[in-house]
Amino acid sequence: MTRPWLLGVLAGAMGALFVISLLTGVADPGVATSLKALVLGGEGPLDIVMREIRLPRALLAVMVGASLGLAGAAMQGLLRNPLAEPGVIGISASAALGAVLALQTGLAAMVPLALPGAALLGALLGVGAILFLAGSGGGTLGLILAGIALSALASALTALVLNLSPNPFAAHDIVFWMMGSLADTSFTQVAIAAPVMALGWVLLGRSGRGLEALTLGEDTAASMGVNLARLRLAIVLGTAAAVGAATAVAGTVGFVGLVVPHVLRPWVGAHPGRLLPAAALGGAVLVLAADIAVRRILPGQDLKLGVLMALVGAPVFFHLIWRMRGRP
Amino acid sequence: MLGSVRSSSLALALAAICAASALGAETGAKPAPAPARVVSINLCTDQLAMLLAAPGQLRSVTMLARDPTVSVLAERAQAYRTNHGHAEEVYLDWPDLVLAGRYTAQATVNMLRGLGIRVEIFEPAQSFNALQEDILQMGRVLGREPQARAMVDDFSKRLAALRASAPKGPRDVAATWAARGYMSGSQSLAAEIITTAGFAPLAVKLGRKAGSFLPLEALVMADPDLVIAGQSRAGHAHSEDMLAHPALRSLTGRQTALQSNAWVCGLPAVLEAVVALRATEGGTP
Incomplete structure (x- = not known):
């Protein structure tokens, strides 16, 4: 009932932030001039800034945000646990490890889509490890402990690979892979991420009905004709694709999938199926806003997205833990 | 008796001091013997030293000197042993002169000096004039002044020719x-x-x-x-x-x-x- 209204508001906010993102940067020649350069184009410096630097950056913020919001909502629906978030439970860190391996071995430069593919594979192994360690029932303690262990392992391996690189700047990249950034992205990254992300969106988007049924318990869902094995596989694969592609181009951007579903859940009446599209839009809104904020706070200095996301996400995390006190 | 012993030992001590200072003055006047075991711990001093050192004078250069993306003498550096610029490995080479850059890790330089090793610091050249100063400084500390002088003369001649042919x-x-x-x-x-x-x-x-x-x-x-x-x-x-x-x-x-x-x-x-x-x-x- 509240759903079309909510989606409209989120889409409106996303559109507004998209335009603000396009108008944010070290060069500030005024709104009208900037938008004219974007729409009409040309060979001048401002046209290049608008069309080749800011437009892909804003597009990637939407794509990355939507992917992470969607993946968070779907994982939480599957595990029936509001703490199941790709960043928190180490799936993003595993994806980053896959991406770093593809880049340092030179595979990413040789094979098209090897970068998001390797990140997808890393994320898939991460999700697999979490489900294996914590069980698909979604017990909070097991989930969080498995997530901590996986995050620590994947981050350490990422740092090791980067330190072993012959490139003297590679060690500096540890910050990027662990905190995430959209600085200096181009349409090259948009093209790399889009196909794999689209695969993730389709898989996750179609799992809404199954997730709705799953709220009534696994047995009831099965009796309603939901193929649980297929649902699980679709969400695992979809999450790996969405998180893998997002991480491959933007590094680890944590907490999006935690904050967005948490905020939106009351508005959709705790329906995981309705939550999915809202979480995708909400994720886009949040990452757009964060990417605008990093450029306003420290213009031209590439403050990492992860810094802002943790500042917003950690209090939500605390709140969730506070609410879950005393429960098994 | 006791007094005379005292005064004579005092005289001896004074004589020793005078002799020592005379010796000091003498070495100051004559050029010091050229260092025989030189270690460089900076990419730029690596290359200057390779260009100017006498055969066998330069013991080791940094790993970076072999990296062709940053070193113009990468191939020549293969003939030298390499170091990572750490005090420990440098000290074990028993150098009588260490060449370092202004921004080489200060802790390393201090430690080497504390161990009694002579460390010469080179300013990174920010201009073609400073570059020529660095060449002359390297010539002085290695005892290869004529070679350094010749290198500077050749450089300024080529530079002048380039400037003369600059497009208008x-x-x-x-x-x-x-x-x-x-x-x-x-x-x-x-x-x-x-x-x-x-x-x-x-x-x-x-x-x-x-x-x-x-x-x-x-x-x-x-x-x-x-x-x-x-x-x-x-x-x-x-x-x-x-x-x-x-x-x-x-x-x-x-x-x-x-x-x-x-x-x-x-x-x-x-x-x-x-x-x-x-x-x-x-x-x-």
Whole structure:
């Protein structure tokens, strides 16, 4: 009932932030001039800034945000646990490890889509490890402990690979892979991420009905004709694709999938199926806003997205833990 | 009796002191014997020393000296043992002279000096004049002054010839741009290479004396005619991805030049960088 209204508001906010993102940067020649350069184009410096630097950056913020919001909502629906978030439970860190391996071995430069593919594979192994360690029932303690262990392992391996690189700047990249950034992205990254992300969106988007049924318990869902094995596989694969592609181009951007579903859940009446599209839009809104904020706070200095996301996400995390006190 | 013993020992001591100071004065007047076991712990002193040292005088250079992306003498460095610039390994080589740069780890320099080893510090050359000073300093500390003098004479002759043949007319603006957006300042070796090649450095136009980080957007808006990109190293680094950003190609619309290994240190090879850059100017895109 509240759903079309909510989606409209989120889409409106996303559109507004998209335009603000396009108008944010070290060069500030005024709104009208900037938008004219974007729409009409040309060979001048401002046209290049608008069309080749800011437009892909804003597009990637939407794509990355939507992917992470969607993946968070779907994982939480599957595990029936509001703490199941790709960043928190180490799936993003595993994806980053896959991406770093593809880049340092030179595979990413040789094979098209090897970068998001390797990140997808890393994320898939991460999700697999979490489900294996914590069980698909979604017990909070097991989930969080498995997530901590996986995050620590994947981050350490990422740092090791980067330190072993012959490139003297590679060690500096540890910050990027662990905190995430959209600085200096181009349409090259948009093209790399889009196909794999689209695969993730389709898989996750179609799992809404199954997730709705799953709220009534696994047995009831099965009796309603939901193929649980297929649902699980679709969400695992979809999450790996969405998180893998997002991480491959933007590094680890944590907490999006935690904050967005948490905020939106009351508005959709705790329906995981309705939550999915809202979480995708909400994720886009949040990452757009964060990417605008990093450029306003420290213009031209590439403050990492992860810094802002943790500042917003950690209090939500605390709140969730506070609410879950005393429960098994 | 006792007094005379005392006074005689005092006289002895005084004589010893006088002798010592006389000896000191003598060594000060004559050139000290050239160091025989020299270790360099800085990429730029590595290369200067390789150019000037007598056979067998230079014991080891840094690992970086063998990296062709930053060293013009990478091949020659293969003939030397290498170090990582740590005090421990340097000390175990028993050097009688260590060559270091101004920005070499201060802790290492202090420790080596504490161990009684002579350490000579070289300023990184920020201009062609400073570069010649560095060559002469290297000649002095290695006891190879005639060779250093000859190298400086040859350098200034070639530099004068390059300046005389400089293209006239309005100058295109050029900027160096390396990993993380680092642009060399207007008072740098890079700026002098750019100027001698016949371009105007963007750093001068922007009033940036020291090297600094220039965001991609700011570089595009400054609209230089030529971007001299830093060279990507082996292995991947996200910090270097921006050098391949499509906006750079749209910006200059012509071939971008590369900062070769000759741009890194104040060596006579900087003139080869000048020649190469000048060739870019008239080069076909």
